[in-house]
Amino acid sequence: MNLVERFFRDLTVACVRDGSFGSVPQLVEAIEGYIAERDLNPVRYVWKAKGEEILEKIKRAHQAAGMV
Structure with a gap:
């Protein structure tokens, strides 16, 4: 997960997911x-x-998907 995705995940968990909003302005x-x-x-x-860990993870994912 990249850092932008992490920010939006945190926003969702802390603010949006459990909220009840009657209108868009409330949200x-x-x-x-x-x-x-x-x-x-x-x-x-x-x-x-x-970087090496990320590349190894991508390689494993490709192998699991039959892409290699």
Whole structure:
């Protein structure tokens, strides 16, 4: 999962998934509130995977799919 996908996953889990919104403006307000709170207490996303690990994972996926 790339870092942008990770941000949207966090947004979904923290704000959207369990919410009940009567209108689009309510949803927008909840998302903006999440972002404002996150800006007050920022958390850095750090890429931890090594390039070799990623390439090996891709190779295994191709083998499992019969592409190699």
